[in-house]
Amino acid sequence: MKYFLTTAIDFVNSRPHLGTAYEKVTADIIARYRRLAGFETHFLMGNDEHSQNVFRKAAEQGKDPLAYCDEMEQVFRDVWKRLDISFDDFIRTTDRTRHFPAVQAMAQACLDNGDIYEGAYEGWYCVGCEAFKPEKDLVDGNCPIHNTKPEWIREKNWFFKLSKYQQPLLEHYRQHPGFIEPEIRRNEILRLVESGLEDISMSRAGQSWGIPVPFDPTSVVYVWFDALINYAAAVGYGWNDEQFKTWWPANLHVVGKDITRFHCVIWPAMLMSARVQLPQQVFGHGWVYFKGERMSKTMGNIVDPLDAANRFGPDPLRLYLAKEIPYGGDGDFTWERFEEKYNADLANNLGNLMNRVASMTERYQQGRVRGTGGGALAGIAAESVKAYRAAMDVHALHEGAAAAFRLVSAANNFIAETQPWALAKDAAQADRLNGVLADTAEAVRIAATLLAPIMPSSSAEILRRLGDDRPLAERRLDVDTAWRSTGERQILNAGALWPRIEADKGAVNVTEHNQDAGATGATGATGATGATGAAPTASSPGAPVTQASAEVAPQQPAFITIDDFAKIELRTAKVLEAERMPKSQKLLKLKVDAGEAEPRTILAGIAESYEPEVLVGKSIVIVANLAPRKMMGLESNGMVLAASPDGGKAIVLNSEPSVPGTRVR
């Protein structure tokens, strides 16, 4: 039996962070679980490189885009290695031997099957702006910026007939209830598709950074169409049919909840069109927040949660992510909680248990146990294994972890009940003593085996100490979690696996610790999008991006000239009135005195940061010559300047004291 799973491929315009890591860690746990369960497993990850963001980012650093992507691949691989992610394959969308042919083959197949047609992106095109202008932005039919009449032009564009697949998709969801998980995501997608689908553009004209459309060399494949195909490309689609047949269809796509729609709607439609089997399941995981908030790049010197892996090894972090966050929902990371869980689960329970078993075995019977005692632990172990498997089979990682730890607790209990130290005082109880120690050791062995997908290196170490140092890869769930009542083994007493974290020297206080300063590549300052791969516009709400690391990459800012700047007319203005826009969450309607004959009306998207009253009377800075823009039915004349951190409150620039209308430069 084979199991092929994938994670989203990541944009490389910023370094990996907790949000991206969460996805890889959980997918890795699933992959390792499947291997343990005896599946021949293929675990694919990769990077998404044909994005304009990536292109720009490289340009900012004065690098060739491909060279930049090469560097970033190393950055990503390093992080994944540090987190013990056991991917079997890593694909990049700039891969010319695998990805290019696959994308071109699929585009061609969709075309051949009548689902791609030449259309045009039609509209008013302003030569000055080099951009299409929505009708509503035109003033008297002219471009508001250049005050010239834009041309009505058609840009050639290839469209994919997504609309055609509305019914087939709904039918597929009906017949495969497990296609989208968790359930919440399934319902969202159902409603989305029921409400109707529009054809979507799958090409871009006039760009060089991308894969050429096979039937139109003047265009490249639009990045989302390109990206989704990586899953099939990696295993041979379009370049190795035999291999493709071996692995396709994928059993599972693990993706963030923001891009489930791409994977549950567009991707299956593409595959239907290309006459390729659909993947069996898409799992949309939630976000991990940091202290209940999204992290923003402006937050600066915070300890990155990934730092936990540097300081305690990957396993405590992996356990936290798996056990403390119900898979499918959102979760939170705090150092306080990390420390609490580390101490409770690892230091006090599992680690200490390993120690007491090893210590007693060493002291009472020269480190050796023989057979087992036939105590109650065997039954509890069997129950734990059963619960664990049931949970892990449906990706309930948190429940799987909990089941394993129930066995750990039971073993600690067992020791308290049987009191081996008392048995040791009575020579007549020698057999009984051996049985108790052997039972406990056996329970720990099984627990460690169950935990192996979650904490691979720690589990391997525990198993080694229990006298069983076969590689994890050779272990199988059915054999290796069965209770063994015969055999002799040597147990190693080798000290604390997880020393307790004491409050005074705890993780919480180490705020200026730098993470892996040796990493090259991106600066943490400007990456635009987060974790999540395939969606061209996908942002990652829960994806903390802050890097505590020392940045080493040279920054080559793109300069503008003083003339460019002079085009922007910044002026001070005084707020005369401020009120909420009805029915709007973000907009405030301001009347400001900009030193002109009439006050101006400006709509500003700061309603979430300011009560309107507090703005009245303030002197602010506005962009005075910005094209008028209609929003929510009202025209806005200008723009209020404000510092707007990602995910934080906007701070309107203060220009007090000054005369309204004063030029700012």
Place this chain on the structure above:
RNA sequence: GCCGGAGUAGCUCAGCUGGUUAGAGCAUGCGUCUCAUAAGCGCAGGGUCGGCGGUUCGAGUCCGCCCUCCGGCACCA
């Protein structure tokens, strides 16, 4: 505003199609063993199950309204 999701012990969460005194883990307090990382084990405290109203013999569990929080959409140029 629209569409979803959620509000259960200090914290994180279980509670299936309504049915005896609402559960777990962690945290806290007390007790206790001593093999062990001042760890383990036992006991205890603590909840008007967001609010109001309704259906029912009986509701955390169903219905209606309301409040709060979180997502997505529109709107942030």
